[in-house]
Amino acid sequence: MSIRIDGAEALIRRIDNIASMRKVKASIRQATIFLRGKVADYPNVRRFKNWRLYGNSAQAQRMRAGFFYHLKNGDIEVPYRRGSSPKSEKLGQSWTTRTANAGWTGIVGTNVSYAELVQSSEKQYSAHRQTGWVTTRQVEQLHGQTAVNYIREALLREVQDGK
Numbered sequence: 666m667s668i669r670i671d672g673a674e675a676l677i678r679r680i681d682n683i684a685s686m687r688k689v690k691a692s693i694r695q696a697t698i699f700l701r702g703k704v705a706d707y708p709n710v711r712r713f714k715n716w717r718l719y720g721n722s723a724q725a726q727r728m729r730a731g732f733f734y735h736l737k738n739g740d741i742e743v744p745y746r747r748g749s750s751p752k753s754e755k756l757g758q759s760w761t762t763r764t765a766n767a768g769w770t771g772i773v774g775t776n777v778s779y780a781e782l783v784q785s786s787e788k789q790y791s792a793h794r795q796t797g798w799v800t801t802r803q804v805e806q807l808h809g810q811t812a813v814n815y816i817r818e819a820l821l822r823e824v825q826d827g828k
Contacts, residue, residue, distance in 0.1 A: 683823055690768035692819030696812035697762040697771030704773060704784065704804045705760040707747060708797030715792065756780055 718728055735741045742750045748758070754777040763772050781788040786802035799807075 686820075686823060688819040688823040688826075689816060690764070692815045693768060693771045694762070694764055696815045697764070697773050699815070700771075700804060700808060700812055701760050701762045701773045703808045704799065704801055705757045706799070707757045708799070710747075711796045713792075713795055754778060756783060 715728075718725055718732075732741070736743065740752060747753065748755045756775065756777045756779070759775045759777045759780075761774060763774075764770060765772060782790050783793045783798050784800050786800040789798065789800055
């Protein structure tokens with residue numbers, strides 16, 4: 666005597682496919698690429714006068730002396746050109762993505778030495794804020810839900826399709 670269940674093999678295959686969560690892991694990669702695009706976007710060039718440079722205060726004199734020192738030593742270039750001036754590390758282009766934890770974690774990052782001063786919520790210079798550089802926290806607040814939605818939709822497709 667034997668019992669045969671038709672469709673058991675297909676059901677087991679479907680459960681195995683759902684358990685692998687390939688679509689969800691792919692959407693995690695997609696979400697990190699999406700967020701990378703948002704954080705790596707250069708703001709439009711905006712010029713403004715740095716009011717701290719003007720006047721005879723000790724701070725203004727130090728800032729001007731520092732500027733001319735670095736200009737003379739070739740550390741800076743006037744006008745500064747994003748991505749091609751001597752000390753530029755091409756911040757926007759440097760942002761990368763990777764996955765960890767067997768594809769369950771998406772990471773967006775950069776190794777540019779001055780990135781925190783430009784795009785960190787905690788350490789961003791006011792000049793960078795004034796010129797429109799977005800912080801990592803702002804990207805998370807503005808676009809994080811879209812990234813979560815990518816993953817949620819993939820999870821629903823994974824369970825519904827099972828393929």
